[in-house]
Structure formats: structure tokens, C-alpha cells
Amino acid sequence: MKHLELLVEAISARYGLAPQPDWPERIHRGLAVIAEDLGLPRDELRRRLPQDRALLRRLAGHLTVEETFFFRQPDHFSALVAHLRRRLLAGGAAEKVRVWSAGCAGGDEPYSLAIALTDSLEASLVRRVDILANDLNLRALERARAGLFRSWSFRTQDPARLRRHFTVTARGEHRLHHEIREMVRFEHLGIQQLAERLQDGSLDAIFFRNVSLYLDPRSSSELFGHFSRLLREDGWLLVASSDQRPDRDLFVAHDKLTTTIFLPRSAEDRSGGRRHTGSLGATVARDWIPPSGAPRRATPSPPAPPATPVDRVRAAATPSPGDMLARARRRADRGGYDEALTACDALIAQEPTLADAHQLRGELLFHKELYSEAVGALRQAMELDKSDLLSRYWYALALQASGRTEEAHREVVDLQACTEALSEKQLLSDGRTNAAELLNAARTLKRSLG
Numbered sequence: 001m002k003h004l005e006l007l008v009e010a011i012s013a014r015y016g017l018a019p020q021p022d023w024p025e026r027i028h029r030g031l032a033v034i035a036e037d038l039g040l041p042r043d044e045l046r047r048r049l050p051q052d053r054a055l056l057r058r059l060a061g062h063l064t065v066e067e068t069f070f071f072r073q074p075d076h077f078s079a080l081v082a083h084l085r086r087r088l089l090a091g092g093a094a095e096k097v098r099v100w101s102a103g104c105a106g107g108d109e110p111y112s113l114a115i116a117l118t119d120s121l122e123a124s125l126v127r128r129v130d131i132l133a134n135d136l137n138l139r140a141l142e143r144a145r146a147g148l149f150r151s152w153s154f155r156t157q158d159p160a161r162l163r164r165h166f167t168v169t170a171r172g173e174h175r176l177h178h179e180i181r182e183m184v185r186f187e188h189l190g191i192q193q194l195a196e197r198l199q200d201g202s203l204d205a206i207f208f209r210n211v212s213l214y215l216d217p218r219s220s221s222e223l224f225g226h227f228s229r230l231l232r233e234d235g236w237l238l239v240a241s242s243d244q245r246p247d248r249d250l251f252v253a254h255d256k257l258t259t260t261i262f263l264p265r266s267a268e269d270r271s272g273g274r275r276h277t278g279s280l281g282a283t284v285a286r287d288w289i290p291p292s293g294a295p296r297r298a299t300p301s302p303p304a305p306p307a308t309p310v311d312r313v314r315a316a317a318t319p320s321p322g323d324m325l326a327r328a329r330r331r332a333d334r335g336g337y338d339e340a341l342t343a344c345d346a347l348i349a350q351e352p353t354l355a356d357a358h359q360l361r362g363e364l365l366f367h368k369e370l371y372s373e374a375v376g377a378l379r380q381a382m383e384l385d386k387s388d389l390l391s392r393y394w395y396a397l398a399l400q401a402s403g404r405t406e407e408a409h410r411e412v413v414d415l416q417a418c419t420e421a422l423s424e425k426q427l428l429s430d431g432r433t434n435a436a437e438l439l440n441a442a443r444t445l446k447r448s449l450g
């Protein structure tokens with residue numbers, strides 16, 4: 001068997017990853033990066049792989065999709081905090097509760113929980129929570145440990161929360177404060193291998209979100225078997241809306257209204273009936289709320305006639321459309337959606353062809369859950385600036401949220417093709433999201449559309 005085939009086989013057998021057509025190319029690139037990082041000659045690396053497990057794990061980390069963001073599927077965090085609070089109050093002062101984020105990518109998921117706990121519970125309770133997180137992707141873990149994030153990580157983030165827990169660095173990255181960072185322990189391990197090391201009944205919750213869609217179904221089923229063993233009888237398994245669901249003989253849905261939170265079935269068996277630990281409300285299949293970024297370029301207006309001295313005085317007193325848009329964005333970032341919407345409407349009345357203003361209006365309507373209106377506003381933004389890929393992404397999201405799944409699917413397929421044509425590092429119109437990030441987001445949206 002050829003070396004490449006051996007590597008593919010070893011990685012999919014050990015980590016359950018379903019091989020993809022782009023693996024040969026990614027393996028090739030991964031080997032080059034590893035050789036450079038470790039200062040190993042390529043021949044030596046080839047000789048040691050696939051037997052050397054640490055190297056194999058490292059290579060596997062080059063084949064995964066590390067797409068994640070803070071407070072993805074926000075219902076999960078509020079519901080889990082309430083659940084953990086009940087557990088902490090019911091247990092003794094020395095009793096710990098433990099949560100595992102299996103496949104945590106750059107740490108946004110476990111840190112979201114750490115933030116949610118810190119914001120909602122007394123410090124004495126928070127100290128009793130251990131959060132464990134693991135991933136195959138070493139670079140993502142290094143970023144997670146350093147607590148460094150780019151703005152693309154904060155798509156659904158309440159800006160007030162952001163300010164409290166992050167400091168913006170000179171390079172414009174967001175550094176998570178030490179108190180939150182030290183709540184999470186990161187391990188560079190496969191989920192399968194970590195599952196074997198953990199004790200039965202030791203966990204109160206497991207996040208296994210947006211991972212199973214990259215695994216072969218048999219591996220996911222095996223992992224569900226591990227999870228049912230590792231969870232306490234009232235422990236929670238949280239999956240994403242687009243993920244494979246656990247086998248029915250192992251898990252039972254937590255609540256009629258949600259299809260993404262499960263209890264180990266033994267809990268039902270032991271208590272002679274399923275327990276209700278509170279209603280969550282519907283889990284909306286709306287994982288994707290795109291970034292509210294800095295104003296992007298404006299659609300060019302016709303050139304203005306030369307300014308007279310009177311015009312210049314007026315201009316000094318009247319804010320420019322760019323300033324008005326920036327102000328509306330700042331209001332939106334502070335959660336003042338209504339105010340921002342009013343500002344947007346005023347701006348559009350003044351500059352009807354300003355694509356950015358229509359896009360911001362669409363984002364705001366989306367946040368207010370007025371999806372059909374958001375579709376209309378985003379459609380207008382796209383018509384005014386057909387080249388803008390971020391508005392197209394928003395548009396696909398709004399279509400999905402308003403139930404127009406087929407159209408959303410068509411849009412996202414098209415968007416994916418356009419984004420694939422760009423170089424990975426190319427920055428998009430908000431000046432901070434790059435093409436690789438949008439491509440991951442588009443792929444995930446496509447998967448969630450089936």
C-alpha cells in the first residue's frame with residue numbers, strides 16, 4: 001500500500017474522520033508544516049508515520065475543519081448554566097461538576113461556557129466547575145490556550161459581554177482575561193482516546209457539536225456509546241442541529257421541544273420515567289449569525305459638484321454617510337438595535353444606494369428576528385453591490401431563517417464557489433474576515449441545510 005493510503009487509513013481508523021477528496025493535498029501541506037515546526041527532515045517524518053501516534057495526531061489536525069465561534073447556539077449555554085447551577089446547589093460544597101467540550105477547535109465553545117457561568121453564578125459556585133476541552137488541531141489549541149481571538153469569533157456576541165472579558169491587543173485581536181482562561185483545561189488528544197481515559201459517570205455535560213458531521217457514522221455511534229457511559233445519570237449531551245443524533249437505545253431527548261440535548265437513557269430506566277429538568281424552549285436551527293463588522297466600502301455615489309464655502313460649513317455640521325453608518329454600527333454593537341435601525345432608515349432616505357446601509361439594516365432585522373424583512377433588505381444590499389460575499393452569506397442565512405431552505409441552499413452553493421476562487425487569506429469587505437473563514441462558515445451553513 002502506498003504511504004499516502006496508509007496515512008489515510010490510519011487517521012480514519014484512529015480518529016473516525018471520514019476521508020475527503022482534498023485529503024491528499026492537505027496531508028501533503030500538513031507534512032510540510034510539521035516537518036518545519038519540528039525541524040525534522042521529510043524522510044524522517046515519512047519513516048515515523050503512521051506508527052508514531054503523536055505525529056499522526058498532529059497530521060490528523062491538519063485534516064479537520066476548525067470552524068467555531070463564541071456562543072454558537074446560545075440556548076445551549078443558558079440552559080446548561082441553569083442545569084449546572086441546580087447540580088451545584090444540590091451537591092456538597094466540595095463537590096465538583098465537570099463538562100467536556102469534545103472537539104473544541106480554538107476554544108470558543110468551552111470559553112463561552114466559562115463566561116456564561118462567570119456572568120450568572122456566584123464565584124464560589126463557579127470555582128466548583130471543571131471544564132475540559134480537546135482537539136486534534138494543535139494550532140487551534142495553541143490559540144485557545146493563549147486566549148487570542150479574531151473578531152470573526154464573535155458573530156453572536158453581546159458586545160457588553162465582550163468588553164467585560166476581553167482586552168483588545170495592539171494587533172486588533174481580542175485577548176480573553178486570565179480568570180476565564182484558567183477555567184478551561186485543553187488537551188491535544190483525539191476524542192476517542194480521551195473518552196477511554198475518563199471515568200464512568202464522571203461528567204455532567206458533554207458538548208459534541210459540529211464534530212459528528214466530519215466523522216463516519218460508525219465512529220460517531222461508538223462515541224455515543226462512550227458518552228452514555230461517561231455521563232452521570234442526569235448528565236447532558238449537547239449536539240448541534242446539523243449533527244448526527246445519538247442512538248435511541250442510549251439516549252433520550254431532554255425535552256419535547258429540543259432535539260439537540262440528550263440524557264443517557266439509563267437515567268430514564270433508573271428513575272422509571274423521563275425526568276424533566278426544565279423547559280428550554282425550541283432550539284432554533286439558527287447557528288449562524290454573521291458578524292456585525294466595521295462598515296465596508298460604500299457603493300460609489302456620483303461625484304459631487306465642487307463645494308462652495310457655504311457647503312463646506314454645512315458639511316462640517318452634517319455627518320457624512322460613512323460617519324452615520326459607523327455610528328449606527330456602534331449603536332448596534334451596544335445592543336441598541338432599534339436606535340440603529342432608525343439611524344439606518346434615516347441614512348437610506350438620504351443615500352438610497354448605499355449598500356452598507358442596506359446590509360446593516362438586514363443584519364438588524366435579522367437580530368430582531370424579522371427574517372422576511374431581513375431577506376428584503378439583504379437582497380437590496382446584494383443588488384447594489386453584487387461582488388460583496390458577506391452580504392450574500394447574510395442573505396443565505398436570512399433565507400434559511402425564514403424557511404426558504406431551497407433558495408438558501410442555492411445561494412450558499414453559489415457563495416461557496418465564489419469564495420473558493422479567492423485566496424484563503426484575502427480579506428473581505430468588512431476588512432477583517434478572510435476568505436478561508438467565510439468558506440468554512442458557508443460550508444457549515446450548507447451542511448445545516450442538508
Ligand SMILES: C[S@@+](CC[C@H](N)C(=O)[O-])C[C@H]1O[C@@H](n2cnc3c(N)ncnc32)[C@H](O)[C@@H]1O
Nearest residue numbers: 015064066067068103105135136190191209210
Ligand atoms: C467544526 S469544529 C466544531 C467546534 C465546536 N465544537 C463548535 O461547535 O463550535 C470541529 C472540531 O472537531 C475536531 N475534531 C474532529 N474529529 C476529532 C477527533 N476525533 N478528536 C478530536 N477532535 C476532533 C476538529 O479538529 C475541529 O476543530
